[in-house]
Amino acid sequence: MAKYMVLFQTGPVQEFIQTARKTQDFWSGSFLLSFLNAKAIRAFGESDIIFPNTKSSKICEAAGIPFPWKGRLDPNSYVPSIPNRFFAVTTDHPKERLEKAANAVTDTWQEIAGQVRDEIERHLKNAPGKNGNTISKLFEKLEKNNVTSFRILDSDQWDEQIRNRAFETLYVWREYDAEKEEYIRAYQETEALMGARKSGRFFEALGDQKGYACSLCGLRMAINPRACKERSDLRDWWENAMRGKKRFPNRFRKGEHLCAVCAVKRLAPFFVFKTPKRMDVPSTSTMSAISFQRDIQPLTGRIDERQLFQFQTAIRDFRRKAVSSARRIKEPRGGRLPPFFRPFPRKWLLQIDGDWFFDSFYEHHERRIPTKEAYQAWKNLEKLCVREHKLRPPSKYFALLTADGDSMGEILSELRTQDAHRQLSNLLADFSVKKVRKVLEQERPGYILYWGGDEGVAILPLEDLFNALTDLRKLWHDEVEAELAELGVRKATLSAGVVIAHHQYPLRSAIRELYKTVEEAKETKFSGQSKDAWAVRILRRSGAPVLARSHWEYEEGFQPLVLLNAFQEVYRDGWLSPAWLSDLEAEKKAMADPPPQWGSKYEKEKWCEDAGEIFKHEADRLLRRHADVGKDTVKKERLQYLVDGIQQLNTVVSSFSHHNFQRHSDLCAIMDLANYVAKGGGR
Structure with a gap:
């Protein structure tokens, strides 16, 4: 019997999610995208879905509840855990079902936006109008004249922004004969079709945008009544009508004026999904402290x-x-x-x-x-x-973390049966919905902004960074990598990126740097191996950003993150002074990297070998000099562990890309990271 392989995708992901000034914005964008794809899955039919696994998904269950949501829902209904695409195998022709799924996304988005607009206008009826009259008085006057379709907001502007380029749905299908064709080849060709579909899509231009740009996304014009002709009018209206009189308490900052799409992202969780207050997302300031x-x-x-x-x-x-x-x-x-x-x-x-x-x-x-x-x-x-009571003062810095499975597209293309594909889907669902939450939210005070399948984003206190990364990688290894090895696919590794930023640092810029950092983690190389690594970028308030990166583990089980956590602990205990790093930096000329324009490759390699030997001896000497261990046996053993660890770190960093001509810079960045985290950031 002929079957059909189907791929469906909702987007754009980056534009919709990363346009965030607050952590609440990022979560809201992720939740809406997850919810819309859950709606598409329900419209298509869950029984034929291979990826993602929706059987234990509370957000998929909640997608069947009419708007607005009422009553107390399972807290997991608000967890954005459904990726923006699904894969299915069906026995009937999928065209009509795919069109139904695409329509579900469009119709649901417009229904959400419509309810938000109704709530905005309901709250604005007592807002100040022209000549001191309230808008409700204007409504009364219009009703007497049998005018029933009056809208406070510019209808043409709102409808054009909501309907045009807010979301797009892409889908492909191909016929598949299980008796004559290999599953793996059919899947690869289906993915190739989706790639071709993305390359050939048509981008409809935004209509003529009249007015002043949204202060959040900058892509569309800020919503306003038709009467706002000047920028001062727009700001006054937002300040008095949208921020005044407890209409939308603490939902808009002073000076903000948003477009229809950003306003829906900001208000939909409260007006449509009725998120309980305990589900509000902690701010970057809260997570720093x-x-x-x-x-x-x-x-x-x-x-x-x-x-x-x-x-x-x-x-x-x-x-x-x-x-x-x-x-x-x-x-x-x-x-x-x-x-x-x-x-x-x-x-x-x-x-x-x-x-x-x-x-x-x-x-x-x-x-x-x-x-x-x-x-x-x-x-x-x-x-x-x-x-x-000798507690540490609140830190002013937080850590934003993202993780992403390496080469997952290639791994999916190696699964030889539908059952194996479904097993991977089950593994990733269990990993993202249950296991990651235990590591990041139950064992430490982190908060997951989004986690679906093999990728996600979370915000963490700076103090927990090294242990959280270590535990996350171990969890992936035990729950996903080891299980996939039994299916006969390549080693399924994980890479992670982190940015450390001040609590007042623009979140949108931090998110942009975050995705850049995880890509740099994937570019980390050692002995010809790439990916399977972590990278941390420190976004200092003054000065250039600093990048530290390494693989999770090297030969003989050496894990740089475990070493950094040990340094963090001894710095905070106070018996090892970070001044040893300053003294090491003072001897930079003898250990620094060779100038790019200097000498031949052989001479550069000889330079690096000599500098590495000098570093080995100086690091040993300076660590012992700045450590106050006395006769304490435990501290002496701990110090020896740090000395040995630094020597191992020197060896592996020197081998980045075979001969690393930035060895000294990489070493200093990694070692400074432990000190930076231990003191709670730049303070």
Whole structure:
């Protein structure tokens, strides 16, 4: 019997997801894309789907619920875990079913946008209108004159933005005879068809955009009433109508004016999907300071009753005054914490946004007076925690992590049977929906913004970076790589990219750097092997970004991340001074990389070998010189481990690309990374 192989894809992914000013924007874009593809899968028919596995997907179940969502849904219904494509094998001709899936994406998107628009206009009826009248009075006047189709927002502008180039659906199919044709070859040709379809797609130009650009995406014009002719009118309308009178509390920042697509991304989770407040996404500021909140929890169990009362009073006072000040300056009153904190007693949790932990927030000229009491309460709590109980102050930096399976397209093309393909789909679904969440959200206070199949994005506290990367790679090896090896396919490796950024660094720029970093991880080479690596880019507030990268593991089980975590611990324990790195840098001339224009290849190689030997001896000497171990046997053993580890690191880095002429730069970047993480960033 003839069968049909089908590939369906919804996009554009990068443009829709990466246009984000807040972590909530990134999550919302990921969720909407996952939800729309879940709708397409349901419209096509789940029984024939090979990838992704939808049987245990709560978002696929929720895709059958009419809008707006009501009641308490399973929290996993809000988890963006469905990739933007699906693969199916069916016995009937798929054309009509594919058209039905494509229509489901378009119709659902327009339904979501329509409900958001209705909610916006409902909330705006009491907004200030022209000559001091409210818009509701204008509605009353129009109703008396039997005008029932009046819209506050420019209808032509809204409809054109929502319908034109917001989403596109691509699909291909080919006939497949299981008795005469190999499954693997048929799949490869189906993928080739999709590649050809992408190359031949037609990009319809956006219509004439009149007005002022969206402050978030910059691609479309900001929505506004027809009466806004000047930029000052647009800003005044957004400030007074969209931000005023608690209409959309804390959903728009001062100075923002968004297009229809970005406004739907921002408001759909609350108006259409009714996301509970506990599902709000922690901000970059909250995630930067989250280790401080975690350190508070065990402290409450090791202080006496008098100190406990003093501590609880300080927390309650800070929380109360911060909420009161937030109300005055129209800032969010609460800050959502990652799922890690759900088991902890609420009385010890500072459920306020991370901005309130940083002095710079209070120094802004518009906040200095209204937040004076909150600032004093924060300084009292900080003194109690940092000076008296020796907790580390809140970090101002966070880590944004992405991981991506290496050469997954080629691995899929090596699966020889439909059952093997389905088994891979099951493995990836279990990995992304259950296992990754345990590592990143239950064992540490991270937050997953998106994770579907072999790729995802999460935000983490800086302190947990090395252990999180190590655990994630081990999880992939145990749950996916080892299982796929039994199917007879090539080694399925994983690469990860990380950016470390200040909590005020533009998120959109950080995301752009993040995807660039994971590609650089995949370019890491050692002894002819590429990919299967990690890369970390430090986005300093001043100075050029610094990139550190390495493979996960080398011969004899050497793992650079484990070494970096050991350095992080001893730096924080205080018995090894990071000054040894400064002294090493002072001897740079003897160990630095050869100038690009200097000498022949042989001379450069000889230079690198000599410099490597000098580094070996100097690193040993300086580490022992700057370590305060005394007669402590444990510290002596730990120091010897660090010395041996540095020598192994020197060996493997020197072998990057056979002869690495940037050996010294790579070594310094990797070693500086541990110090940077240990001190909580640039502070």
